[in-house]
Amino acid sequence: MKIDFILNDKPVSLVTEPMRRLLDVLREDFGLTGTKESCGEGECGACTVLLDDKPVTSCIVNLIHVQNKKVLTSEGISQKPLGKLLIDCFDETNAVQCGFCFPGFLVSSYYYLKSEGEPNLEKIRTALSGNICRCTGYQKIFDSVMMACKRKQEQEK
Amino acid sequence: MKKVRKFDAIPKLNGTYKFIDDYYKPDMLHGGFLYSKCHHGKIKKIKFPPNFNRDEFTIVSHHDILGENIVPEPEKDQPFMAETEVMHFGQVILGVAHQNRQILKKFIDGIEVIYEELPAITDIEECLSNEENAFGKTLEVKHSADIDIKNNLIHTKRVYRTPHQEQAYLETQGMMAVFYPNDNVIFVRGTMQCPYFVKSALDAIFGNSITKSIVETSEGIGGAFGGKEDFPNIIAGITALLAYKSGKPVKAVLDRADDILITTKRHPSWVEIESYTDPITNKLLKVKIDYRLDAGAYQTLSPVVLSRGVLHASSGYAIEDCYIKGRLFRSNTPSNGAFRGFGAPQALFAMESHIDNIAAQLDIDPYILRKKNVLKLGDEFPTTQPVIENNLYDCLEKVLENSNYHKKYRKFKEWNRNNKLKKGIGLSLGLHGGGYTGNGEKVLNSEIKMVIEKNADINIYVANTDMGQGAHTTLAQMVDETIGHPHSKTKVMLPNTDKSPDSGPTVASRTIYIVGNMLRNLIKEIKKQLRFNNLEEYVEKHQDDFPLEFHSHFKPDPQVIFDDKTCQGVAYKDYSWAACTIEITYDPLTYEISVDRCWNVLDVGETVNPEIARGQVEGGVVQAIGYGLSEFFYKKGFGRKYGFTDYTMPTSMDIPKIEIEFIHTDNSIPKGLGEIPMDYPAPALRNAFLNATGLQIDEIPLTPETILTNLGEK
Numbered sequence: 001m002k003i004d005f006i007l008n009d010k011p012v013s014l015v016t017e018p019m020r021r022l023l024d025v026l027r028e029d030f031g032l033t034g035t036k037e038s039c040g041e042g043e044c045g046a047c048t049v050l051l052d053d054k055p056v057t058s059c060i061v062n063l064i065h066v067q068n069k070k071v072l073t074s075e076g077i078s079q080k081p082l083g084k085l086l087i088d089c090f091d092e093t094n095a096v097q098c099g100f101c102f103p104g105f106l107v108s109s110y111y112y113l114k115s116e117g118e119p120n121l122e123k124i125r126t127a128l129s130g131n132i133c134r135c136t137g138y139q140k141i142f143d144s145v146m147m148a149c150k151r152k153q154e155q156e157k
Numbered sequence: 158m159k160k161v162r163k164f165d166a167i168p169k170l171n172g173t174y175k176f177i178d179d180y181y182k183p184d185m186l187h188g189g190f191l192y193s194k195c196h197h198g199k200i201k202k203i204k205f206p207p208n209f210n211r212d213e214f215t216i217v218s219h220h221d222i223l224g225e226n227i228v229p230e231p232e233k234d235q236p237f238m239a240e241t242e243v244m245h246f247g248q249v250i251l252g253v254a255h256q257n258r259q260i261l262k263k264f265i266d267g268i269e270v271i272y273e274e275l276p277a278i279t280d281i282e283e284c285l286s287n288e289e290n291a292f293g294k295t296l297e298v299k300h301s302a303d304i305d306i307k308n309n310l311i312h313t314k315r316v317y318r319t320p321h322q323e324q325a326y327l328e329t330q331g332m333m334a335v336f337y338p339n340d341n342v343i344f345v346r347g348t349m350q351c352p353y354f355v356k357s358a359l360d361a362i363f364g365n366s367i368t369k370s371i372v373e374t375s376e377g378i379g380g381a382f383g384g385k386e387d388f389p390n391i392i393a394g395i396t397a398l399l400a401y402k403s404g405k406p407v408k409a410v411l412d413r414a415d416d417i418l419i420t421t422k423r424h425p426s427w428v429e430i431e432s433y434t435d436p437i438t439n440k441l442l443k444v445k446i447d448y449r450l451d452a453g454a455y456q457t458l459s460p461v462v463l464s465r466g467v468l469h470a471s472s473g474y475a476i477e478d479c480y481i482k483g484r485l486f487r488s489n490t491p492s493n494g495a496f497r498g499f500g501a502p503q504a505l506f507a508m509e510s511h512i513d514n515i516a517a518q519l520d521i522d523p524y525i526l527r528k529k530n531v532l533k534l535g536d537e538f539p540t541t542q543p544v545i546e547n548n549l550y551d552c553l554e555k556v557l558e559n560s561n562y563h564k565k566y567r568k569f570k571e572w573n574r575n576n577k578l579k580k581g582i583g584l585s586l587g588l589h590g591g592g593y594t595g596n597g598e599k600v601l602n603s604e605i606k607m608v609i610e611k612n613a614d615i616n617i618y619v620a621n622t623d624m625g626q627g628a629h630t631t632l633a634q635m636v637d638e639t640i641g642h643p644h645s646k647t648k649v650m651l652p653n654t655d656k657s658p659d660s661g662p663t664v665a666s667r668t669i670y671i672v673g674n675m676l677r678n679l680i681k682e683i684k685k686q687l688r689f690n691n692l693e694e695y696v697e698k699h700q701d702d703f704p705l706e707f708h709s710h711f712k713p714d715p716q717v718i719f720d721d722k723t724c725q726g727v728a729y730k731d732y733s734w735a736a737c738t739i740e741i742t743y744d745p746l747t748y749e750i751s752v753d754r755c756w757n758v759l760d761v762g763e764t765v766n767p768e769i770a771r772g773q774v775e776g777g778v779v780q781a782i783g784y785g786l787s788e789f790f791y792k793k794g795f796g797r798k799y800g801f802t803d804y805t806m807p808t809s810m811d812i813p814k815i816e817i818e819f820i821h822t823d824n825s826i827p828k829g830l831g832e833i834p835m836d837y838p839a840p841a842l843r844n845a846f847l848n849a850t851g852l853q854i855d856e857i858p859l860t861p862e863t864i865l866t867n868l869g870e871k
Contacts, residue, residue: 034172078171098625099169100379137775
């Protein structure tokens, strides 16, 4: 079946099995290996991407569901100004440990920063509750997102 | 002591850093494993699914092993693949490869194995309470004194239980193997902690049929926590056999369910402590500890875990008459292995809970008992090792001050009289010996290599991996700071057994403590030898001499003498110390505990990179809170399929505010750091629950189910 969608702001199309997992298509057909598989059941958030601007876990999204929609991955986000701002903050706080979950955290944080952006710890916690990190204990992730929210507010002033 | 950013943070964030599943090779096959679904039995027949063309698949069994079917490290008792008998659910029987991952999975799922079932021990309680299941060597530590057991002494005897814990590194285990027939060389890349363990596994499985094996880690290692210490040996060995037989590159990456079912976990424990305490002086006079671990079906790493457990079993207390006995118990479950803390979290859970149980019996604040008995200068460990500092006492006093313990201890009592929700504050001490136990580092004889290039760049060759703990950033920082470079010139190369000498495994909180200090000493020697102040200027003037290569071996301290047979002497040259308080709120209606605050005061010596050090403590504490509160595993009938849906680790919603202070950082050496934050929080949490409710529950995790069951028994 022919599937068309917008991937990281560029139109793409491919002929493939429509029930394949979006995660596999991103990794195998487009070489976008920033999207990681960890739990394979939509629980840990390592494979989070934005689908029409909303976060989804791509390991439980079949390709048919992205027909004519927009998909944004960590690779795409890292090219955007708010993505770069977040990466700077994660880097500055030395938040990253093994890093396997971080592309997923980048996507969820980007969604929060773009849609809400308030430097509020409770809201940030909730926004990131779909992403599991086993290394960091989350503290520095909160610090980084908080820092990015504040910097974004300053830029907008 | 300055802020240095991690070199790998940005590529990890933008997705360009390569983890094992991100490597592709043209012509590559995917590898998978058929494992036992029987706990113990004889393999009668293996039936392949009829609707597949078997010629499309490469299949290896123990018959294809060219060397020995025994994993050589650490204890030589586990086969790579089962032969005629399986000893546990999840034991690998076959390796299979195919070019399509989905077809491979369907084929493996379709294979049927017929077993003649044999009796099996799959119940942890049954395993650990029956002395007949003990196997391997018994360890004993004795610190004798003639203590007169008078009638007025407080006698306390209780059993403490801890469950399996899954490492749950976010990246599952995986390896890629390539066979080069022209050179007769096997190359393996993967996610691992110990490249030289994997190399010796390859040398064992191939014997003399290959000229050489080379092991290199993947660029990224997605967490390990001990889980990638010994199990990678099996995956690497079988994947390499598949590559050898098929003549094609093979990549085998486990899916989550398989990773949970077949790889190693933290040992469940059963620890009985019997003690006599003087109610007048609050002095612990006599303590007897029976420390038992469920090793699983094979010993593998368990004797080493047992030894560390026994050596940490009396926690941070001076006990004149102390007897500790440690034993391994056999069950028909996957072999348990390394997990951050390595026997110490089980030991400290028991002893730190026991202290609070004695305090409850004496009806005193548990702090008083700790203050009286904490190890101080002039005291001895049960091994007779002298205590040379008061740093644990300092941690204790500091954490009380930081958390305002005394005020809260009083305030919560008052609060609990008038409120439905109960509040509690709990205390625990922690200690962790850095590096290998006793003579271990001497035997390891670690080697490091350093190359100063023509442009004055310094390349470090060590076998220690960066699995997220930031070791390569910190090691490079130590070298840069010692040499006095104005900017970073040092890089730690990706560990490769053909280029990096064996600087020992990446375990036991030893990478910065042992290998980092070796690098520092080497660069000091080089500085003295070449007599330079500015390396860049020196290299420019002496261009013809470079690149220059330097090697160095571990220099053991002659003072460190330990008798492995009697467990007497210096078990660990340098201990890290910690004290912790945890504050909780308990809802007696739903039996739910929420962890509100956690204060940590640690002495880990010098903190080379304070932000990285904090990150280690924050992460360890959260893993320990999961251990104490929610991470629940099978207790009997192993084999149920688990995922992250039902193995519940802390999320961003479940964690307290974590406060950390490092003390005595003016120490000239960084001591062990990675493991200690996993060791002590679980008992502090349990003690906070006791403080809130008066209920002495001697097991974890404190899920609503555990609490309800214990209430029912009272």
